[in-house]
Structure formats: C-alpha cells, structure tokens
Amino acid sequence: MIRRLLLLLGLLLMNCGPTAADEAVNLMTFNIRYDNPGDGLDNWRFRSSHVAGMFADHSLSIAGLQEVLHHQLVELKRSLPAYAVVGVGRNDGKQAGEYAPILFRRDQFELGRQQTIWLSESPAKVGSKSWDSSLPRIATLAWLTEKQTGKRLLVVNTHFDHRGVVARRESAALIGRHVKAANTDKRPVIVMGDLNCLPKSDPYKALQQAGLDDAMLHTKQAHKGPQSTWNGFGKAVHKGRRIDFIFVSPKIHVHSHEIDARMFKGRFPSDHCPVIASLMIPKSD
DSSP, X not given: OHHHHHHHHHHHHHHOOOOGGGOOEEEEEEEOOOOOGGGGGGSHHHHHHHHHHHXXXXXXXXXXXXXXXXXXXXXXXXXXXXXXXXXXXXXTSXXXXXXXXXXXXXXXXXXXXXXXXXXXXXXXSTTOOOTTOSSOOEEEEEEEEETTTOOEEEEEEEEOOSSOHHHHHHHHHHHHHHHHHHOTTOOOEEEEEEOSSOTTSHHHHHHHHTTOEEGGGGBSSOOBSOSOOBOTTSSSOOTTOOOEEEEEOTTSEEEEEEEOOOOBTTBOSSSBOOEEEEEEOOOOO
16 A cells, blocks of 8 residues: 555656746847848848747747837837836937837736936936946846746846947946845846956956856856857857856856857848846745
C-alpha cells in the first residue's frame, strides 16, 4: 500500500510543471528607430509588423522601447492589445517628441506607479537638457507587481544622448542616484535602454557603481547571437558596437541573454538589434 502511494506521489510530481514562482520573466530593450521619411525601404511602414512580432516571438512580459514617436506608439498599442503602456513624449511630457515607453502584459502585471524624469540637472523640468546633451533625454520608470506571485519590480527604460560624452556619464549617475532614492520599498531593479556607449565606458561603469549588473555577463546559459547591437540598416551587424543593455540588481538571476539579429527579406527591423533576457525575479525584501 505504501509503495503504491509513493508511486502515485511520484507520478503526480512528474506531471506537475514549473510553478508560477519558478517561471522566468522575458524582457526586451529595443531601439525601434523613429519614423524617418528618408529611410526609404527601411521606413517604419515596412518594419512595423516585424517590430510588433518580436513580442510574440520572444513571449515577452516586459519591453522597453526607444525612439518611439506618438503615431508609432499608437500603432504598436493597436497591434499589441495585451500590453499596457507607460511613458510620455520627451519634448512636452505629453505626446511631442520621442517616447521611451515601457510595455507590460496586462494579465501578468499591475502598475503601482509611473514616473518620467529628464536626464538633466533639473530632472523634474519637462523638456530640460544639461551638460553637452544635444536633445532632451528621458528615463521612464514603472513600479510593477506580478499579479500571481506578488513579486515587485522597478523597471527603468532610457535613451542616452548620442553626442554628449558628459551627458551620457551624468545621465547614468543621475539614474543611479534617482533609483536609489525612489526605490523606497527595495524592489529588484531593471535598467535597460540604448545607452549610446560601449562596455567599460564611464556611463557603463557608473551603472555598475550604482549596484547594477550587465545581464549579458551574468547569464546562466551561453549568450545567443552577436555581441553587438548596431546594424545601421546595413547588411550585417557592425562588430564591437554593443550599445544597448539590460542591467539588473544582483538578486535577479539571468537565465538567458540574446541579441536577435534576424533579418526579414534581407532587411533588419530596425537599425538596432533587440536585446532579450530571461530573468528570475526574487521576492522583494
């Protein structure tokens, strides 16, 4: 009788899949390239379906996008009804200028709070810029709670200036300080985006000094894809140009990391390649 019970228990355990607590959260950062009429056959209207398709292809729970104009965001929201969106335009704090939006699955996460800061000496001032920045730059923050497990996250998505060396360094330092001050309930943190800098650069080091880890360097499985994220709408990914990153706080375990360099009919879906990480989120302290 005891042997039968043990056998039955073993069969039940074998048939049980992973629990929700054991499931990973798939996350992506992707500079989708603003809708530039001068891009010819690489214009947004030829690429939009491939950008939206990344969400299903990678079973994404959360995504941070960059260079998103309002009409592009409207189109993506229409194509991705399962996702809620957090973010504002950088020029007026409403709809003007590029967004750095965070998208998350409505059925998986609940939004507790959202915030946009300007990467300047006056972070609360809409449209502000400082140092040698060529344009206003922003960071979008979302306080998320996983509905089934109660796990909490602070997600930050950003896009650093493409010209300002000082601006990039100061932007990274600002995000580090702001996250430390704003994360009052000590949630695990994800900072992602197009940083327009390389590994070991000053902005990269500033985020490490803020207690964040480069997910690519901490993945349990071997990294998949090229080790560069810039393709410039060329025929191949440019070597040595990893400028898009996912950073995580130390208690977040990185299960896998990928740079998706697929082409569709010989063309990339953006001039950047998306970065995808599968993360195991711990419970907050």
